[in-house]
Amino acid sequence: MAIVLGPNRYGKAETRLVRVSRDGDTHALVDLNVSVALSGDLAATHLTGDNSGVLPTDTMKNTVYAFAKEHGVGEPEAFALLLGRHFVATQEQVHTAKISIESFAWDRLGPHSFQKRGDHTRTTVVTVTADAVQVVSGVTGLVLLNSTDSEFHGFVEDRFTTLPPATDRILATAVDARWRHLGDDTDWGKSFTGALDALVRAFVGTYSYSLQQTLYAMGNEVLTARPEIAEVRLALPNKHHYLVDLSRFDLANDNEVFIAGDRPYGLIEGTVTRDDAPPALAEWWL
Incomplete structure (x- = not known):
């Protein structure tokens, strides 16, 4: 009987991101919980400890923050597509990137004042491969x-x-x-x-x-x-x-x-x- 490695993935879970857009005196606020999971040609790190194909999860976290600055955030589906396509395009060993986002809504009280809305959470899960993408939106709670x-x-x-x-x-x-x-x-x-x-x-x-x-x-x-x-x-x-x-x-x-x-x-x-x-x-x- 042979023992083999089955499907696997790894990533950075629940990166908390708050992005403030300061357009004059009126600000906009986006509050996200971003999780990244990558899969592909990653057997070596499991079987031999060879990390030559492993992008550190800390790098994934930093990418989320850097993209929020460089590109803005906007709608969570668009941000997830941007991240997923980046990881698949820049990491040859990665065949699939799954980006999951929870979006926490804030109601505006004034130009730069907000109150957190607690009645539900918007969700997004985007899966990106070299040939296709899948966008799943949703709500919980x-x-x-x-x-x-x-x-x-x-x-x-x-x-x-x-x-x-x-x-x-x-x-x-x-x-x-x-x-x-x-x-x-x-x-x-x-x-x-x-x-x-x-x-x-x-x-x-x-x-x-x-x-x-x-x-x-x-x-x-x-x-x-x-x-x-x-x-x-x-x-x-x-x-x-x-x-x-x-x-x-x-x-x-x-x-x-x-x-x-x-x-x-x-x-x-x-x-x-x-x-x-x-x-x-x-x-x-x-």
């Missing part, structure tokens, strides 16, 4: 809740089932969504805003008989609204809300007072895609 227009009944029951059917329940989730673009040249800011609006619009507008139904509606709305997107992948945790029993206090609870559950929770995951979408360059499940 987008908490949504419908206080009605949600049911759940008609499910399988066995001897371990205790969950009662529900005809009027709270539906809440923290959306973790990714969407793969058809190309690498689009208005990234407009595309992200449009996809985010579509996700929210579908959640609000869907009378839900299951969180699975809501997931499909959200993905379908994104693809309908944004022709530049090939497919959408979503992970929706079911943020359970349990009705509190107030009968011991001689009080009726008419679907008004709930316990917000923490864990365990149901987790619904799925993909909504165009039937003619080209295959992915690299795996990009959540």
Whole structure:
């Protein structure tokens, strides 16, 4: 039996970057968490400790900061493409560069004052090879809740089932969504805003008989609204809300007072895609 080295990569994870653009008295702020992962002809460092093909991860970190100064940052997809193409073009031994970015939003309070927005995080994962690129945008931690227009009944029951059917329940989730673009040249800011609006619009507008139904509606709305997107992948945790029993206090609870559950929770995951979408360059499940 032979033992061989399998797929591998290395890089610099979570380089924190804050870029201030000082255009007169009005400043702009970009706050990113940038991770770089490179793969290719790198077996020697694993097998013999030969580092002649290893670009130090410290160099990757410095490249992120230097590019932020030399080129600016702009939209995270554009910055990730710039970094990924640089590493593949300048390092012959590197065949694939994967750049992952978390973007933290700040709301403007004045010309040079900001307040950090905490309701969700924008994400970007760009994969670059010598011949192709793949751009995946997304959002994580987008908490949504419908206080009605949600049911759940008609499910399988066995001897371990205790969950009662529900005809009027709270539906809440923290959306973790990714969407793969058809190309690498689009208005990234407009595309992200449009996809985010579509996700929210579908959640609000869907009378839900299951969180699975809501997931499909959200993905379908994104693809309908944004022709530049090939497919959408979503992970929706079911943020359970349990009705509190107030009968011991001689009080009726008419679907008004709930316990917000923490864990365990149901987790619904799925993909909504165009039937003619080209295959992915690299795996990009959540």
